[in-house]
Amino acid sequence: MDDIVKQALAKWPNVPSCTGWLMLDRRGNWRMRDEAAQASGSPGMPIRHEALLGFINRNYECDERGQWFFQNGPQRVYVELGYTPxxxxxxxxxxxxxxxxxxxxxxxxxxxxxxxxxxxxxxxxxxxxxxxxxxxxxxxxxxxxxxxxxxxxxxxxxxxxxxxxxxxxxxxxxxxxxxxxxxxxxxxxx
Structure with missing residues (x-):
């Protein structure tokens, strides 16, 4: 986990988590899923920004329940999986x-x-x-x-x-x- 993420967690420990907004598809692409994509069941738009992809990959972890997430600063963003983590x-x-x-x-x-x-x-x-x-x-x-x-x-x-x-x-x-x-x-x- 990035140091900047650890610092944000320490500064703001109680930021609510979110679900449904980020997906790892069957081909290993990270996808942003806005409300319309979530409502329609669409996989969402692929993320193409290299720095953002690197940040997501470095801060991708699993919780004690087997749910994978991206720690986006103080907010845990749970990941929809197209198949496997x-x-x-x-x-x-x-x-x-x-x-x-x-x-x-x-x-x-x-x-x-x-x-x-x-x-x-x-x-x-x-x-x-x-x-x-x-x-x-x-x-x-x-x-x-x-x-x-x-x-x-x-x-x-x-x-x-x-x-x-x-x-x-x-x-x-x-x-x-x-x-x-x-x-x-x-x-x-x-």
Whole structure:
């Protein structure tokens, strides 16, 4: 968390939280959701300002109930999740090895890989507790190039790097939030 945010929290500790105004979509884009977007169920307008994106990413955390939020100075802004709290991109490094980067640009070291019943690929990392991230849909072909999939496309294995192979585990999309302990649509008062 940024020092300026910590200072604001100390100066104004009782600023009410808000919900519904910020979304992390299925592709890792931060989106502002005004009242009209919230009322219509629209994902809202993508945020493109690089400094603001960096500020959001540095101050993105989870509360004790599994609700993700952006600490905007003294105000906690709870985040609507398009799927998981993290979105990763799969890429090939200059040396030919694979890498995963989360939507904030940080390395993501997978410990497990899952295929959901809607065709999504998810990774759980080595953190404790593990973070779960959905793979950006633009990277599904690259994933398939490094996977051996069964006919059901929910089983098989993923050839990671340094000779590490991760078994592909089937999972229902509806079970992901409870399995990994996060809330997709948070409530500041829950």
């Amino acid at each position: 993290w979105v990763v991109r799969l890429l090939v490094e200059a040396d030919g090895t694979l890498a995963l980067k989360d939507h904030a640009g940080n390395d993501f070291e997978p410990a497990a890989v899952f295929a959901d019943d809607e065709g999504g690929i998810l990774f759980a990392d080595t953190a404790a507790p593990p973070r779960v991230a959905v793979l950006h849909d633009h990277d599904l072909e690259l994933f398939a190039d490094h996977a051996a999939l069964a006919d059901d496309a929910m089983n098989g294995e993923f050839r990671w790097k340094d000779g590490v192979t991760l078994p592909l585990q089937p999972v229902r999309r509806a079970d992901i939030a409870s399995r990994f302990g996060f809330v997709q649509s948070p409530s500041a008062n829950a």
